[in-house]
Amino acid sequence: MSMEYEEQLAGSLVDSFPKDFGYGVENMDMMQENLENSPSADNKPRILLMGLRRSGKSSIQKVVFHKMSPNETLFLESTNKIYKDDISGSSFVNFHIWDFPGQVDFFDPTFDYEMIFRGTGALIFVIDAQDDYVEALGRLHLTVSRAFRVNPEINFEVFIHKVDGLSDDHKIETQRDIHQRANDDLADASLEKLHLSFYLTSIYDHSIFEAFSKVVQKLIPQLPTLENLLNIFISNSGIEKAFLFDVVSKIYIATDSSPVDMQSYELCCDMIDVVIDVSCIYGLKDDSNSNAYDKESLAIIKLNNTTVLYLKEVTKFLALVCILREESFERKGLIDYNFHCFRKAIHEVFEVSSSSTQRTGAAVQSSPPSSSGNGLARLKSAALNEVGGLRVQMSRPVGGSAPCEVFHEKNCSNTTVCLTDRLYTLCTGPDQLDSSTPRTRVHLNLLTVLKYIQVEDVPHCVPCYDRLYANTCQECKELIEHNSRELYYEDRHYHEHCFRCSRCSRSLADEPFTCQEDALVCNDCYCSEFSSKCVACGKTVMPGSKRLEYGGCAWHEECFVCCGCEQPIGAQSFIPDKGEYYCVPCYEGRFAPRCAHCKQLLVQGGVTYRDEPWHKECFLCTGCKVQLAGQPFTTQGEDPYCVKCFSNLYAQKCSACDKPITGFGEGKYISFEERQWHQLCFKCSECSVSLVGAGFFPDGSKILCKSCNEK
Ligand SMILES: Nc1nc2c(ncn2[C@@H]2O[C@H](COP(=O)(O)OP(=O)(O)OP(=O)(O)O)[C@@H](O)[C@H]2O)c(=O)[nH]1
Numbered sequence: 001m002s003m004e005y006e007e008q009l010a011g012s013l014v015d016s017f018p019k020d021f022g023y024g025v026e027n028m029d030m031m032q033e034n035l036e037n038s039p040s041a042d043n044k045p046r047i048l049l050m051g052l053r054r055s056g057k058s059s060i061q062k063v064v065f066h067k068m069s070p071n072e073t074l075f076l077e078s079t080n081k082i083y084k085d086d087i088s089g090s091s092f093v094n095f096h097i098w099d100f101p102g103q104v105d106f107f108d109p110t111f112d113y114e115m116i117f118r119g120t121g122a123l124i125f126v127i128d129a130q131d132d133y134v135e136a137l138g139r140l141h142l143t144v145s146r147a148f149r150v151n152p153e154i155n156f157e158v159f160i161h162k163v164d165g166l167s168d169d170h171k172i173e174t175q176r177d178i179h180q181r182a183n184d185d186l187a188d189a190s191l192e193k194l195h196l197s198f199y200l201t202s203i204y205d206h207s208i209f210e211a212f213s214k215v216v217q218k219l220i221p222q223l224p225t226l227e228n229l230l231n232i233f234i235s236n237s238g239i240e241k242a243f244l245f246d247v248v249s250k251i252y253i254a255t256d257s258s259p260v261d262m263q264s265y266e267l268c269c270d271m272i273d274v275v276i277d278v279s280c281i282y283g284l285k286d287d288s289n290s291n292a293y294d295k296e297s298l299a300i301i302k303l304n305n306t307t308v309l310y311l312k313e314v315t316k317f318l319a320l321v322c323i324l325r326e327e328s329f330e331r332k333g334l335i336d337y338n339f340h341c342f343r344k345a346i347h348e349v350f351e352v353s354s355s356s357t358q359r360t361g362a363a364v365q366s367s368p369p370s371s372s373g374n375g376l377a378r379l380k381s382a383a384l385n386e387v388g389g390l391r392v393q394m395s396r397p398v399g400g401s402a403p404c405e406v407f408h409e410k411n412c413s414n415t416t417v418c419l420t421d422r423l424y425t426l427c428t429g430p431d432q433l434d435s436s437t438p439r440t441r442v443h444l445n446l447l448t449v450l451k452y453i454q455v456e457d458v459p460h461c462v463p464c465y466d467r468l469y470a471n472t473c474q475e476c477k478e479l480i481e482h483n484s485r486e487l488y489y490e491d492r493h494y495h496e497h498c499f500r501c502s503r504c505s506r507s508l509a510d511e512p513f514t515c516q517e518d519a520l521v522c523n524d525c526y527c528s529e530f531s532s533k534c535v536a537c538g539k540t541v542m543p544g545s546k547r548l549e550y551g552g553c554a555w556h557e558e559c560f561v562c563c564g565c566e567q568p569i570g571a572q573s574f575i576p577d578k579g580e581y582y583c584v585p586c587y588e589g590r591f592a593p594r595c596a597h598c599k600q601l602l603v604q605g606g607v608t609y610r611d612e613p614w615h616k617e618c619f620l621c622t623g624c625k626v627q628l629a630g631q632p633f634t635t636q637g638e639d640p641y642c643v644k645c646f647s648n649l650y651a652q653k654c655s656a657c658d659k660p661i662t663g664f665g666e667g668k669y670i671s672f673e674e675r676q677w678h679q680l681c682f683k684c685s686e687c688s689v690s691l692v693g694a695g696f697f698p699d700g701s702k703i704l705c706k707s708c709n710e711k
Contacts, residue, residue: 045095045121045219050143052136053078053102055126056161056203061085061099063203064212065249070203078103087249095121095219117150121219124157129174129200130165137178141185148194152483155218156196158182159211164202171200193497195485197510206266213251222349226254229349233342237335238328239310243268244346245319247276253318259512268321271309275299275319302326310335314343473498489515501525534559551576562586609640621645634662655701656681672698684708 049057059073065087083099098116117123125143127136144156160178163171179198186194199211217223226244234242234256241264243252250269275297297313306326314320320339329335470479471486475498480486485496487509499508501522514526521529527540532549534541536559541547546557548569561568564586575587582590593602596609597618606613607629616629622636623645634646641649643662651660655675670682670692683690685702697709 046119047095047097047122047124047215047219048116048120049097049099049124049126051102051126051159051161052128052139055102055128055131055136057099057102057126058083059203060124060126060159060161060201060208060212061097064208064251065097073203095216113146114150117147117154120147120151120154122155122157122215123147124159124215126159126161127178128162129160129171129178130162133174133178137181137185140182141189144194144196145186145189145191148191152193155215156194157211157215158196158198159201159208160198161201163200163207164204175200195496195507195509206262206269209250209269210260210262210265212249213253216251217253220253223254225349226346227257229342229345230254230256233338234322237322237324237338238331239322239324239335240328242320242322244314245269245272245321246317247272247319248317264323267309267323271299271301271311271321272319274301275311300329312339312343314346318346475499485509489520503529536560550581564590623649652676654678654681656683672703 051057058076058079062068063070079099079101085097087095125140127133147154160175182196201208201211230242242256244254245252250272299311301309308324308326308329310322312320466481470481471493473480473495474492475494480493480495487494487496487499496509501508502519503521503525506522508520508522512523513520527542531540532554534556535553536555541554541556548555548560558568562583563580564582569583573584574581588601593613595602595615595618596612597614602613606615607619619628621628621642622639623641626642628640633640633642636650647660647662651662654661654677656677661669661676661678668679670677679692682692684705686704686708689705695706697704
């Protein structure tokens, strides 16, 4: 299948530049003809690739849309003509790319750059980051400032390209420097409203696909709907991340609103490659019409880290690729069912939009979809159509201030094309105005407006559109007019330049943010205000990153390290000791006592005997081996004995009862010469009177009291 794509996608070279291409103003007729015949005469957005010579423009186009391997780009020759590529042939992404030769000066007065920029959706300016970029910055400024004056609706994208040759630090430094200088130049030219988006790219990794994805997404009117559908799909299916891919280009045209990390994106890209490659080898049927990617395409890959990748065909050109946990995949039936609903919804979205665009061009959403609310603002810009394209430039302006109402009241059912024709005819000379019917007058009046915007198939002039549909900016309370870029968050709308951090005033157009009591706050300010600081490194513990808390302090996961081995302790047990923290093995090795008997570590419990620690299990009676912890014991020399063994083995016997005298619980005992008695047993052998504290008289084995002795 990839081979087929290559053939179909081979772009068409237009005639040599500049003459044959016909942008010269002298060559107006030809230019007109070209415009009408050229693919850009339809409503597909146009993406311009511009930049200095050898900056990598053609390579980007070939690698992303023609499956050229990055190494092959080494043999690309310098472009000397505008290379126009209609991407829509075999791919969902529906636009033209114009690759401009780096060596040509488009601002030469012989070129009508206004016409180039007028139908442009995005302008990608490529800067070679491995080269000295001072000249490129000059050209960037010239290009974007002129383009902006012609068409402020263009999305300006700057690819800081070939960063594969730079170290990570160098990359960041280069991006910061280019960003700073380019924006300073714009500020000097009072073009603060012109927003540049920057991307670090290389054809040698996935960064170029990622960057192109973001550029293309801005041109897809259905993006908020797609994101919404994806959000609903993943939250109901236990899926972690989902991408809707254009299979041919590996551009993701939408994803759910959780952040995209490069690793997940690369994983999903690779999955598409695997599926196509395996299908090409094993999946093709004998007939020549079979494709490696079709309705049957479904793939599941289980990775060895309990992650599952799930790919399914959505349309001929689109695939859904999801990342989920193995345990969620157990409910595959549910996922399949939800996918079925998702697929149906996608088909409906594109069927509806394609039928409406066929007739009228891109329809404008009259109110923003209510999908945002996750800290990501959506950009809304009205699709601005120009009545009659270039022809209106040649006409004379006609006065009139309420044309649009008349137009609506009369409910003119003429199509735009008809309108355009009339305009053209009527504008050729003022004389013809006299014969105007009310309807033609309407058309004439519309001419003053020059531009119209369609809302649900009904054209509106710009003032009416602004009056009826423009939102009020939450910040400055002014109307957000059709030509202002608008951002909205939940149901609050902002001019792009008003969408700023309430603390540091930085633009939040392309930044994550949070909302604190109705005030927008950028991530950095939020963190320095609300997030805790790591006690080890003193830096903020960013929300969403792993943090450890103990005793009212917080650490980055990687900063909470054992004082012994200096390795992160993570979720393992640890032992605090005088303000320091040890993992269990280090603590045991350093501080834990050892049993006096077995010499092993004594982690908990134990008994002390003769100032030494013992395991309870080791502290046993020397005689019967019963555990002595918790019961009375005595010693004979060094050895501990339980009472019973000690009595049996070593205790003196009472001369009266012949039982051992242990000293435990029996009170004192009396000793006389070689003999001993329990205190209770020390009594007169004849009359049994106690002799404790009284005089007594030994008589052989007996002891007698005084009176028995006298008898
Ligand atoms: N290291 C590196 N080289 C790249 C990259 N992209 C393109 N190149 C190389 O840059 C050189 C010029 O690339 P082209 O695509 O021909 O540049 P271009 O901007 O189209 O040049 P012109 O047609 O002269 O305007 C080629 O040798 C490419 O292999 C990249 O991401 N990294």
